[in-house]
Amino acid sequence: MSNISNNPAQFPDEVDIIVAGGGSAGCTLAGRLAAADPSLSILVVEAGLNNKDVPNVIHPAMYLTHLLPGAQMTTFHQANKSEKLNGREPIVPIGGGLGGSGSINFMMYTRSQAVDYDDWNTEGWTGKDLLPLFRKMETFHNDDPAVDKSLHGYEGPFHVSSGGYVSKDFQDDSIRAAAETGLKEVPDANNFTEANGIQKWLKWIHPKTGRRQDAAHAILHPIVESNRTGLQVLTEHKVVKVITSNGRATGIECTPNTSIQTTAPATGAPATPRVFKARKYVVVSAGALGSPCILERSGIGSKSVLEKARVPVVSEIPGVGSNYMDHNLFLLGYKSIIKEEECFDAFLDGRRSFEAEIDAFSKPGSLNHIAWSSLDTAAKIRPNEAELASAPESFKKLWKRDYESRPERPLMVAVFAPIHFGDHSDLPKAQYMTGAVFLSYPYGRGHIHVTGPSADDKLDFESGFLSNDWDLDALVIGYKRQREVIRRMESFAGGAESVITGPKFREGSKGSKWDYPTANGAMIEYDEEDDEAIKNFLRDNIATTWHSCGTCAMKPLKDGGVVDGRLNVHGIEGLKVADLSIMPSNVAGNTYSTALLIGEKAATILAEELGIQNF
Structure with a gap:
C-alpha cells in the first residue's frame, strides 16, 4: 500500500498529527518531524494532485505552463473588482x-532582510534566531570568495545554484547598465542586510540534476518512500474544517476535491465527507488564501463574518482573514537583439521544444536550457536622492518614518530577464526582454473570508492592490528606475517601437x-501628464507576485492576531x-x-x- 493516495x-481514522495542506511549509514540517521520529503517525491532507516526478514541476523551464488555463497544479483565485485597478478583478x-x-x-x-523578522516583534523569531534554520535548509552553490559563508548552509535538502544555463551576456549587460545608473553589483544581495545592489541571481535549482527544489521532492517524498515512517499523504481532498471539542x-x-479528482465517484454521487481524528495536534498549513478559510469554516474568526456565512461561532478571533498582503508587480516587455540561444522566448513561441530539451539534458553539447528560468539578474533597490527629491510629499513622509534611518530596507526588487512574459501569438518570433519590479513593503491591505460553510462556496477576496496611494507613487519610481537601466542596455533593440508593453505617453512628450542616453548620463524627464500615464498603466497592469501572506497574523489577539509565537491559534x-x-x-x-x-x-x-530529542 502506498503512503501517498487519493x-x-x-488511511487510519486516527493519527498523532494532522497537517491540513501539503504546501512548502506543510511538507517541510511533516517531513522533518517524520524523519526525527519514525514512530509518529502524521497525516498530510492535500487538496491537489501528487507532484511526484510531474514533468512541468521538476523541469524548471516549464514553469510558465502553470499559468495556462486548466493548469493541473495551480489554483486560481479571483479577487473582487477594484476601482484602484481601473475596475479589474485581479487573479491570484x-x-x-x-x-x-x-x-x-x-x-x-x-532571502528577506534580517530586520523584516525583527519587525515581527515575536520572541524566537528575530533574524538572529532564524539564521540557523535558514542555514539548515539549504545547500548553497556559489564559490565567490566575497560571499560570507557563515550566512549560508551547505548540507541542507534544498539546493541553490545558477541552474543549468545562464544568459551570461545578458547578465553582464544588465549589470553594466545598472552601474551607469548608480546601482552597484554586489556578491550577495541575500545576506540579510544588502538593500541596494544588483546581482547575478541564483535559483532553487539543483546544479547537477537540473531539477526544481520544491519541498515535496526535497523532503517529503524521500521520507515517504523510505518505508521507515509513520508519514502518510492523502491527496485530492479539501479540508473543510477543523473539528473542536x-x-x-x-x-x-x-x-473529495471533485474538480480535479483522478478517481471520480459515480456520476451524480455527492462527495462524501471523511473525518480524521488527531491525538496530539492539528496544524493548518493551507496558505494565506486557504488557512483562514479553514479556520472560519471551523467557527474560528470574526463573529460578523461567521454569522453572515451561517457558521456557528466556536471562538471569536476577529483577525482571521484580514491583513492580506502581496507584493505588487508590474512587467515591461521590450524587443531585444540578444542571440536566440540566450533568449527564453524560443520556448514560448515553438522554436525550442520542452521534450527535446529534456532529452538533451546533460548530453555532450547540450546547453541545458530545460534547467533554466531566464531570471538571471535581479536587484534590491532604494531610491536615490534625485528620485526622492521629485517624489510627492506624501511619499516622503512615510519614507522618512519607515525607511530613511533603516538602510537595510529596500523599496523594491527589480528583475531583468531575456524573456517576454506576455502573449506571443501576435508577436513575430524574435528575442525579447523584460524589466519587472515589485514593492518590498506595500501598505495596501486586503482580506479573504468565507461566505458559506462549504469548501465550494464563493470567497470574499479583496486583494488590496494599490489601496494605499503610497504604493502607486513608489511603483512610479520603480518604473522610471527600470527604464533607465533598460535604455542603457546593448541588448535592448532601441526606440519606442521596441517597447512591447508599457505606458501610453502622449505624442511628443x-x-x-526612447533615445539612448547621452554620454553624461542624462536621465529622462517626466511631466505631470507623463506621471499620470505611468500611473494609469500601473492601475491596468499591477498583478500578484504569488506572495500571498498575513491572513492569520502572528500577533496578540488584541492587536488583530490569530496565532502566538509558538503558532498556537489563540484560545x-x-x-x-x-x-x-x-x-x-x-x-x-x-516569499x-x-x-x-x-x-x-x-x-x-x-x-x-x-x-523529540536531538532534533
Whole structure:
C-alpha cells in the first residue's frame, strides 16, 4: 500500500498529527518531524494532485505552463473588482498540488532582510534566531570568495545554484547598465542586510540534476518512500474544517476535491465527507488564501463574518482573514537583439521544444536550457536622492518614518530577464526582454473570508492592490528606475517601437522618447501628464507576485492576531497554523524561503513540545 493516495479508505481514522495542506511549509514540517521520529503517525491532507516526478514541476523551464488555463497544479483565485485597478478583478494563482506554490513558482532564490523578522516583534523569531534554520535548509552553490559563508548552509535538502544555463551576456549587460545608473553589483544581495545592489541571481535549482527544489521532492517524498515512517499523504481532498471539542482541536473533516479528482465517484454521487481524528495536534498549513478559510469554516474568526456565512461561532478571533498582503508587480516587455540561444522566448513561441530539451539534458553539447528560468539578474533597490527629491510629499513622509534611518530596507526588487512574459501569438518570433519590479513593503491591505460553510462556496477576496496611494507613487519610481537601466542596455533593440508593453505617453512628450542616453548620463524627464500615464498603466497592469501572506497574523489577539509565537491559534488547544499566513508584516523578497523557514520553525516548535530529542 502506498503512503501517498487519493483514497481515504487507505488511511487510519486516527493519527498523532494532522497537517491540513501539503504546501512548502506543510511538507517541510511533516517531513522533518517524520524523519526525527519514525514512530509518529502524521497525516498530510492535500487538496491537489501528487507532484511526484510531474514533468512541468521538476523541469524548471516549464514553469510558465502553470499559468495556462486548466493548469493541473495551480489554483486560481479571483479577487473582487477594484476601482484602484481601473475596475479589474485581479487573479491570484497559488500552488494546487503537493509542494504548494514551491512546485510552480519562478524559483528565484531571494532571502528577506534580517530586520523584516525583527519587525515581527515575536520572541524566537528575530533574524538572529532564524539564521540557523535558514542555514539548515539549504545547500548553497556559489564559490565567490566575497560571499560570507557563515550566512549560508551547505548540507541542507534544498539546493541553490545558477541552474543549468545562464544568459551570461545578458547578465553582464544588465549589470553594466545598472552601474551607469548608480546601482552597484554586489556578491550577495541575500545576506540579510544588502538593500541596494544588483546581482547575478541564483535559483532553487539543483546544479547537477537540473531539477526544481520544491519541498515535496526535497523532503517529503524521500521520507515517504523510505518505508521507515509513520508519514502518510492523502491527496485530492479539501479540508473543510477543523473539528473542536471543549476548546481543543480533535481532528478535521475533509471532502473529495471533485474538480480535479483522478478517481471520480459515480456520476451524480455527492462527495462524501471523511473525518480524521488527531491525538496530539492539528496544524493548518493551507496558505494565506486557504488557512483562514479553514479556520472560519471551523467557527474560528470574526463573529460578523461567521454569522453572515451561517457558521456557528466556536471562538471569536476577529483577525482571521484580514491583513492580506502581496507584493505588487508590474512587467515591461521590450524587443531585444540578444542571440536566440540566450533568449527564453524560443520556448514560448515553438522554436525550442520542452521534450527535446529534456532529452538533451546533460548530453555532450547540450546547453541545458530545460534547467533554466531566464531570471538571471535581479536587484534590491532604494531610491536615490534625485528620485526622492521629485517624489510627492506624501511619499516622503512615510519614507522618512519607515525607511530613511533603516538602510537595510529596500523599496523594491527589480528583475531583468531575456524573456517576454506576455502573449506571443501576435508577436513575430524574435528575442525579447523584460524589466519587472515589485514593492518590498506595500501598505495596501486586503482580506479573504468565507461566505458559506462549504469548501465550494464563493470567497470574499479583496486583494488590496494599490489601496494605499503610497504604493502607486513608489511603483512610479520603480518604473522610471527600470527604464533607465533598460535604455542603457546593448541588448535592448532601441526606440519606442521596441517597447512591447508599457505606458501610453502622449505624442511628443519627454516620456515618449526612447533615445539612448547621452554620454553624461542624462536621465529622462517626466511631466505631470507623463506621471499620470505611468500611473494609469500601473492601475491596468499591477498583478500578484504569488506572495500571498498575513491572513492569520502572528500577533496578540488584541492587536488583530490569530496565532502566538509558538503558532498556537489563540484560545484553541492543539491547533496551530504554519504557513505564510502567519506573517504579521511583509518581507523584502520572494516569499518561498520564508515559507520553508516557517516550516522549519514549526517543526522545531513541535519537536520541542513532543519531547523529540536531538532534533
